[in-house]
Amino acid sequence: MAESKDNGDAKRKRVSITAPSNAPTRRRSMGPKQQSLAAFTPDNYSSDEDDKILHKDSVPGEGWTNGQLPPQFTPATTLHPFTRTGRLALYNHHRRWINFQSSWSRIGKGATEMDAVHSKSSSGESIMTGCLVEEGKTVRALVAQLCECFYKAGWATGTGGGVSIRVGGPKENRPWRVFVAPSGVMKEDLVGDDVFELDMDQNVVQPPKTPNMRMSACTPLWYVVYKHVKSAKCVIHTHSMHAQLATLLDPTEKSKVLRVTHLEMLKGVGNHSYDSVLEIPIIDNRPSEDLLATQLEEALVKYPKCNAVLVRRHGLYVWGDSWEQAKAQCESFTYLFESAVKMKGMGLDSGVVPMNGTYKDEVEENMEGYEEEKKEEVGNGSSSSPAIKRQKVAPAFNASGASNNDADLQCEGTTIPLVPRDSKILLLDIEGTTTSISFVKDVLFPYVLDNLDAYLEKMNADDEKKLNEALEADVNALDEKHPAKLQLKSSGGTSKISNSAYVRALVANDVKATGLKSFQGKMWKAGYASGELVGHLYSDFLPMLGWCKDNGVKVCIYSSGSIAAQKLLYGHTAEGDITSYFGAHFDTTSGSKREAESYKTIANALGARPEDVVFVSDLEAEIHAADEAGMRAVVAARPGNAPLGADTKGRYPVVRSLLQLCGCAE
DSSP: OEEEEETTTEEEEEOOOOOOTTSOOOOOOSSSOOOOOOOOOTTTGGGOHHHHHHOOTTSTTOOGGGSOOOTTSOHHHHTGGGSHHHHHHHHHHOOSSOOSBSOEESSOTTOOTTOSOOOOOEEOOBOOOSOHHHHHHHHHHHHHHHHHHHHHTTSSGGGOOEEEEEEEEGGGTEEEEEEEOEESSOGGGOOGGGOEEEOTTSOEEEOOSSTTOEEOTTHHHHHHHHHHOTTOOEEEEEOOHHHHHHTTSSTTSOOSEEEEESOGGGGGGSSOOTTSEEEEEEEOOOSSGGGGHHHHHHHHHHOTTOSEEEETTTEEEEEESSHHHHHHHHHHHHHHHHHHHHHHHTTOOTTSOOSSSSOOOOOGGGGHHHHHHHHHHHHTTOOOSOOOOOOOOOOOSSSSSOOOOGGGGSOOTTOOOOEETTOSEEEEOSBTTTBOHHHIIIIIHHHHHHHHHHHHHTSOHHHHHHHHHHHHHHHHTSOTTOHHHHHHHHHHTTSOOOHHHHHHHHHHTTOOOHHHHHHHHHHHHHHHHHTSOOBOOOTTHHHHHHHHHHTTOEEEEEOSSOHHHHHHHHHSBTTBOOGGGEEEEEOGGGOOTTSHHHHHHHHHHTTSOGGGEEEEESOHHHHHHHHHHTOEEEEEOOTTSOOOOHHHHHHSOEESSGGGGEEOOO
16 A cells, blocks of 8 residues: 655545455456356256255245245345346346247237237247256246236236146147146235146146145136137136226126227237227126136137127136237236226217227318319429329218218207216206115115114203204195104194104105204214215216316206205215215205206206206106206116106106216317
């Protein structure tokens, strides 16, 4: 070590980097020294160092990740993927997926990247050495890696989902080997030792090393695909949330297919291009997977172009001519399902050809004058530009030429009005429209009766007196022959009637009166506050509210329940407090829902003409009253609602989902 002066002032130490003369010569390296591994063969497979270091045969699943780091792993080796040199080696030469082929492309041999449709994929050269033991080990590990991948994507949680891969077959002059993931195992923790090997008759050829494994419940379905799709080498089953939701886009749940068109990712599902209309078959779910086999077989025969089948309220089955193709198509299908679900929330239908957004040639008529002008210029030598090419006519979707169909878009009769195009004010009933009738009848009303006496005992004298006067007024307003009034007279005689008797008689006869509703609202407030009551919403209601909010549509509520009760219900739903979505609330203080004058009063309060308001309800009497007042009346058809008369169905539009009202944003 020597000292020196820098500029005559500061002293700095300098360290010699010259190696001692007796130091051994070292080779500079861009990374840890790599050793070549002997090729796997049946003769030397038993000495596989990987099994010696990473795995104990006696305890399947136990490796160095679950114990101490073996001494064979030096720090240089373990840091290899994290150093710059290591990353260069990793990303230049080493693929991240376990595989038995050197490469893969979604585009098959003989096709080009410019083709609109790709049906077959293409693989590189085999990296196997001909050892069946090595092949089996590789495929098992690959099944585990795929399952972990799908778990991380959220498609195989709760032990759901699975993967099957088959190798071999007639083209390789050997029997098929079918590998299937087990059932009931956490897919993120699956290891190759958990995987079954079967033959094409579903016989177990090699059971898992891990004891007590059960074969996948999907196994019969893997074989249905292998039977009918001869090119299939891999089948994947996922429980993707968007795949499940896509089967519910039809509120009736009777649709046999989900249609998707004009989305770029259609290219990724095979046999389809951007402007194709993809039809994904939907089969109904059953209590166990094996029972789906017959339905799956029928779907495969009927829709041979589609490489997937949806199971309603369940998930997706998808396949490909390689595991890579199956994975890529699974990702593409799931992307399309998410698009379809979100498009529905925007009021768009994924299966309808869009009017705009896709390039079309100019209409021929608009070019004629320009073409003649250019021809004349060229003929006179006044232009060096080539003659313009004649462009094709862009026809209307189902007509021979572009046409004006504005008259068809008018909202008349049973045409469903669309917001905000036809109206910017939506007035909604609650029971049977936004909320199940059974929630009101089977939850809210019973809650009042079950807790009535205990609640009344806690009231002070003044509140009890006011309640009695309000309930008495409700009863006095009834016709003398009303069942509730007759019930009270027969049970109470001339003595003073208790609040409990009033409430029970009015509720039993479905009387919608202001005093009763106000009292019920106070009881429900206590129930919501305690958490005993949680407001029910139909699944389409919140997306509809979001659409209306984004498109400037004012949503209001008109219910026979008090305004306080309305706010309680919407303030304590399973989705949280949604009261901020509403512009106004109305109850029977605005008038009876069966009288036209009430709807005129509400329109006036909203500062609108009745014809500018769309009213939705499940009750025919309310629909007729709103129509008489001039509002656009729409009938809500929900499971459990009262059957509609033929006259009502013939005169008014009927919706099974409130999302049917959303569309045509201005």
